[in-house]
Structure formats: structure tokens, C-alpha cells
Amino acid sequence: MRISHLQALADIVLGDPEALALAYHETITGAEPVFESNAARGRFAVALKAVGMATDAARFQAAFTKLQQAAGRKDKPVEPACRDCGSTNLTRDAFAGWDSDTQQWVLSAIYQSTTCHACDAESDDLCRWKPIKNPPDELLSQASQ
Numbered sequence: 001m002r003i004s005h006l007q008a009l010a011d012i013v014l015g016d017p018e019a020l021a022l023a024y025h026e027t028i029t030g031a032e033p034v035f036e037s038n039a040a041r042g043r044f045a046v047a048l049k050a051v052g053m054a055t056d057a058a059r060f061q062a063a064f065t066k067l068q069q070a071a072g073r074k075d076k077p078v079e080p081a082c083r084d085c086g087s088t089n090l091t092r093d094a095f096a097g098w099d100s101d102t103q104q105w106v107l108s109a110i111y112q113s114t115t116c117h118a119c120d121a122e123s124d125d126l127c128r129w130k131p132i133k134n135p136p137d138e139l140l141s142q143a144s145q
């Protein structure tokens with residue numbers, strides 16, 4: 001049994017729906033872990049999904065949907081542009097909390113409220129997502145893996 005299988009088993013035992021969703025996503029997308037056959041991969045995926053759904057169906061599905069969206073974005077990178085002026089110089093409101101372990105401020109929440117620094121527009125509905133025409137090389141190499 002490979003280390004990655006053991007990690008997935010640990011996730012199952014711990015029953016964390018986000019970790020289970022990640023293990024399920026990696027199993028069905030074929031990135032990791034490595035299996036002897038597609039049938040073995042399929043059985044493992046079914047087991048992960050069953051435990052994830054039994055643990056907390058809503059959190060499992062939400063985490064899995066997020067992973068799928070992130071994977072889709074990696075294939076076709078996008079960037080937010082201002083609804084009003086088209087600028088990509090946008091920021092979102094966020095909170096940072098102090099992490100005593102790492103001794104630094106850590107991002108704890110990102111809100112919908114977006115500000116355009118070109119035209120000063122501010123709205124929860126300011127972003128228009130557009131494909132990046134010439135994505136950076138590292139995004140292309142990640143997408144082809």
C-alpha cells in the first residue's frame with residue numbers, strides 16, 4: 001500500500017468532509033493516488049464518496065464543487081475585470097486574523113465586496129470574468145499535467 005493510500009485512509013477515519021472531497025476529487029481525476037487498475041480506482045472512489053456523503057453531505061458536495069471549479073479554471077485561466085471600466089486593477093475586502101503559531105497575519109475571510117482602483121467603483125457584483133489571452137507559462141504547464 002502506498003503512502004498516498006494511507007493518507008486517504010487517514011482522511012476517511014478522521015471523517016473531515018473537505019479532506020474526503022479532496023481525496024475523492026484526486027482519485028476520480030486520476031492525479032493521485034496511483035492504482036493497480038481502473039476498477040480499483042473506481043472502488044476506492046465509491047468508498048470515499050460514500051463516507052464523505054455520510055459524514056456531512058452538504059460540506060462534502062460544496063468542497064467537491066469548489067475543487068471542480070478550481071480545476072476548470074486551471075485549464076482555462078480567467079481574471080476579473082471591472083464591470084464599469086474593464087480594468088483588471090480590482091481588490092476584494094478581506095479580514096486577516098493573527099496566527100500565534102506562525103507569528104503572522106493570515107487571511108481568514110474574503111468578501112464579495114470588490115473595489116476598482118481605476119474608476120473607484122465598488123460593488124458585490126463588479127467582477128466580469130474574462131479569459132486570460134496569454135496565461136503565464138506556469139499556469140499552462142500546470143494545466144497540461
Ligand SMILES: [Zn+2]
Pocket residue numbers: 082083084085086087116117118119120121
Ligand atoms: Zn472600473
